[in-house]
Amino acid sequence: MAESQSIREPSPFVSVAALLISVAFLVTGNGLQMMLLPIRGGIEGFSALQLGLMGSGYYLGFVLGCLRTPLLLRRVGHVRTFAALVAIASAVALIYPMLVHPLAWAVLRLITGFCLAGLYLIVESWINDRATRETRGALISTYVAINYIVTTLGQMTVTLFETSSFVLFSLASVLVSVAAVPLALSRSPEPKPPELVRFRPLHLFQLSPAGTVSIFLIGLGTGALWSLGPVFAAARSGNVTSAALFMSVLVLGGALAQWPIGRLSDSLDRRYVLMGVTAAAALACLAIAMLPDLGGPWLVFAFAFGATILPAYAVASAHVFDFADRAEYVEVSAGLLLLYGLGSTIGPALASFGMQWFGPVGLLGFIAGVQVAIIAFVALRMTRRKGLPEADKQSFDLVATAPVVTAGAGPPD
Numbered sequence: 001m002a003e004s005q006s007i008r009e010p011s012p013f014v015s016v017a018a019l020l021i022s023v024a025f026l027v028t029g030n031g032l033q034m035m036l037l038p039i040r041g042g043i044e045g046f047s048a049l050q051l052g053l054m055g056s057g058y059y060l061g062f063v064l065g066c067l068r069t070p071l072l073l074r075r076v077g078h079v080r081t082f083a084a085l086v087a088i089a090s091a092v093a094l095i096y097p098m099l100v101h102p103l104a105w106a107v108l109r110l111i112t113g114f115c116l117a118g119l120y121l122i123v124e125s126w127i128n129d130r131a132t133r134e135t136r137g138a139l140i141s142t143y144v145a146i147n148y149i150v151t152t153l154g155q156m157t158v159t160l161f162e163t164s165s166f167v168l169f170s171l172a173s174v175l176v177s178v179a180a181v182p183l184a185l186s187r188s189p190e191p192k193p194p195e196l197v198r199f200r201p202l203h204l205f206q207l208s209p210a211g212t213v214s215i216f217l218i219g220l221g222t223g224a225l226w227s228l229g230p231v232f233a234a235a236r237s238g239n240v241t242s243a244a245l246f247m248s249v250l251v252l253g254g255a256l257a258q259w260p261i262g263r264l265s266d267s268l269d270r271r272y273v274l275m276g277v278t279a280a281a282a283l284a285c286l287a288i289a290m291l292p293d294l295g296g297p298w299l300v301f302a303f304a305f306g307a308t309i310l311p312a313y314a315v316a317s318a319h320v321f322d323f324a325d326r327a328e329y330v331e332v333s334a335g336l337l338l339l340y341g342l343g344s345t346i347g348p349a350l351a352s353f354g355m356q357w358f359g360p361v362g363l364l365g366f367i368a369g370v371q372v373a374i375i376a377f378v379a380l381r382m383t384r385r386k387g388l389p390e391a392d393k394q395s396f397d398l399v400a401t402a403p404v405v406t407a408g409a410g411p412p413d
Contacts, residue, residue, distance in 0.1 A: 002405075004382055005099065007182075016126065016127055016130050016139065016188065018182040018185065018186035018188065019123055019126055019127065019182070019183060019184055019186065019188070020142065020143065020413065021148055021182040022082075022115065022179045022180070022181075022182045023143065023146055023147070023150075023179075024146055024150045024185040025124055025176070025178045025179035025182075026086070026116075026119060026123075026175070026176060026179035027147055027150045027151055027154065028150040028151075028153050028154040028157070028175050029089075029093070029154065029171075029172045029173070029174075029175030029176040029179070030112075030116055030151075030154065030172075030176070031150065031151040031152070031153065031154020031155050031157075032154040032155070032157045032158060032168065032172045032175065033093060033112070033154075033172045034154075034155075034226060034227075034230070035155040035157075035158045035230050035243075035244055035247060036158050036163060036168050036169070036172070036383055037054065037105065037109070038051050038054070038055075038227065038230040038231045038234075038413070039158070039163050039230050039231070039234050039240060040096075040163050040164070041054065041102070041105065041231075042231055042234060042235075043163060044100055046102050046105075047102075047162055047352075047356065048228070048231070048352045048353075048355035048356045048362075049349070049352040049356055050102035050106075050352075050355065051227070051228060051231055051348075051352060052224075052227065052228060052348040052349045052350075052351060052352025052353075052355070053102070053106050053134075053348070053352070054102070054105050054106045054109045054227065054348075055109070055223060055224070055226070055227020055228060055324065055344075055347075055348030055349075056106075056115065056223075056227070056346065056347075056348045056349045057088050057106040057107065057109040057110040058109040058110065058112060058113040058227070059113060059219075059223050059227075059341050059344035059345040059347075059348070060110055060113065060341075060345045061109065061110035061112060061113025061114035061115075061116075061117070061118060062113040062114070062117040062341050062344070063113075063114075063117070063338055063341035063342060063345060064110075064114050064117070065113060065114035065115065065116065065117025065118045065121070066117045066334065066337060066338055066341065067119075067199075067227070067338075069081065069112075069117060069118035069121050069122070070193065070196055071196075072084075072118065072122070073121075073122070073125075073193045074193040074196075077190055077193075078122050078125075078126065078190045078191065079183065079184060079190060080376075081118065081122060082119060082122050082180065082183055082184075083180050083184060085115040085118045085119050086115075086119065086176060086177065086179055086180040087180070089111075089112055089115040089117050089119070089176050089178075090173045090174075090176040090177040091118065091173075092108050092111050092112050092115075093112075093169055093170075093172040093173035093176060094169060094170065094173045095108055096108060096169055097144065097166050097169050105120050108381075112210065114327070116221065117341075118177075123143075124143075125191055126188075126191050127139055127140070127143055128191075129191030129192065130143065130188070130191075141259075142313060144255075144258065145255070146228070148251055148252070148254065148255035149255070151251055152248040152251050152252060154175075155244050155247050155248050155251070156244050156245070156248055157171065158240055158244050159240055159241045159244050163240055164194075179413075198331060199334070199335050200331070200335065201335065201339060202215065203335075204320065204332065204335050204336065204339070207320055207323040207324055207332070208319055208320040208322070208323050209381055210271055210274075210319060210337060210377065210378045210381040210382075210385075211270075211316045211317065211319035212314075212320060212336075212339065213322035213377050214274060214312070214316040214319075214374050214377070214378060215313065215316050215317060215320070215336050215339045215343070215368050216339045216342065216343040217343060217373055217374045217377075218312050218313050218316060218338070218340065218343065218370075219339065219340040219341065219342065219343020219344040219345075219346075219347060220343045220344070220346060220347035220350070220370050220372070221309065221347060221366075221367045221370035221371065222309060222310070222313070222344065222347070223343060223344025223345065223346075223347035223348055224347040224348050224350070224351035224363060224366055224367060224370075225309065225363075225367060226344075227347075227348035227351075228241055228348060228351055228355065228363050229247055229250070229363070230247055231355070231360065231363075232251070232355075232360040232361075232363045232364070233246040233247060235359075235360040236360060242332050246298070246299065246302050249299050249302045249303050249306070250302045250305055250306035250310075251302060251306055251310075252303065252306065253302070253303035253305065253306030253307035253308075254306040254307060254309070254310025254311060255310075256307065257306075257308070257310070257311050258310070258311045258314060259308035261273065261277060261311040262311065262314050262315065262316060262318065265315045265318060265319075267284055269382075270315050270316075270319040270322070271378050271381070271382055273315050273377050274312060274315045274316055274319070274374070274378055275375050275379065276372070277308040277309070277311060277312050277315065278308070278309075278312055278371040278374045278375050279371065279375055280304065280308040281305060281308035281309040281312070281367075281368075281371050282367075282371035282372060282375075282380075284301050284304040284305035284308060284309075284370055285367050286364065287301045287362045287367040288301045288305060288364060289361045289364040289365070289368075292337060298334065309367070309371075312374075313340065314357075315338050320332060320336060347366075347370075350366065351363050351366040351367070354366045359412070362402040
């Protein structure tokens with residue numbers, strides 16, 4: 001009996017515990033930077049267009065990281081690639097206050113995006129490698145929950161010190177650096193290198209025009225939100241604490257609504273659910289724009305905004321997976337992530353023009369317009385194709401629940 005216990009396989013949760021601790025530090029540091037940089041850029045006099053280009057740079061780097069990291073993993077393995085990307089991301093966090101220029105920051109954001117895409121891919125491919133059919137849903141749910149919680153923590157960390165100081169950049173660098181330690185000391189075996197898959201947007205469109213186009217449009221809106229939301233909130237509130245609270249409540253709304261909305265889409269035509277959440281997001285967006293200040297009602301609508309705009313990716317991606325073969329899951333997953341990344345690259349730059357012309361509320365006008373475009377296209381597609389019966393759908397547990405989860409997701413065991 002002792003011998004059988006000594007060779008017993010560890011729980012999947014135990015085997016990825018170090019990995020999840022690394023994720024917590026990594027995402028906290030990134031959440032801090034995504035909140036800090038737009039606010040600090042505003043203090044330094046960067047225009048809305050320049051801040052938008054910084055956001056576009058991040059997502060362009062993210063797309064490039066998704067394309068190139070698999071080659072690095074095949075060459076030097078997961079642990080070495082993780083350590084190298086963490087070192088670069090940590091160093092970049094310290095360069096921002098030493099090189100205060102919008103073009104330099106846009107390049108630095110591109111490098112950060114490249115590193116973060118690679119780090120997410122490593123983490124997610126490792127989680128999927130350790131997961132079984134019975135544990136995959138629980139592992140991914142835990143991973144998503146950690147992402148949301150520590151993103152909120154990172155955003156609120158910006159309130160601890162003056163945004164005009166060097167301290168917050170140093171803290172972001174420390175958090176990212178420490179992320180390498182748990183994984184480097186872990187005894188969990190490395191997963192196999194990920195498959196090299198083709199990016200075939202036309203094939204994705206043929207599978208599901210409604211889902212594929214929606215993913216790109218969702219990238220436009222949420223990319224603008226993540227990049228310029230802190231700028232809008234800081235301009236409307238006049239203080240960093242209220243801006244951080246606004247963004248944190250928004251993330252909390254998305255975290256709590258993710259699974260209920262996903263489950264609802266399992267029992268209804270996902271396109272109705274997608275149109276419903278995008279319509280609600282547009283209304284919440286417009287309500288926030290009309291409210292005069294950051295009082296209690298503002299935060300209520302921020303929660304509703306996050307609860308509707310953030311789960312839309314999951315519903316749209318699930319709709320595409322409904323029409324895909326299991327053998328295509330890796331390709332579909334990576335392809336949707338790249339489409340989302342391309343949309344997120346364009347969105348901040350486009351939204352920044354609205355902010356230049358109409359002030360901070362131009363961001364909300366742009367995001368609301370994107371939601372209307374999603375509704376219009378999905379409604380058009382519903383006149384061309386009937387919805388799938390519930391029995392023919394893939395379970396929501398089997399597909400990505402957030403963009404960060406899809407980077408390394410493979411087919412179920």
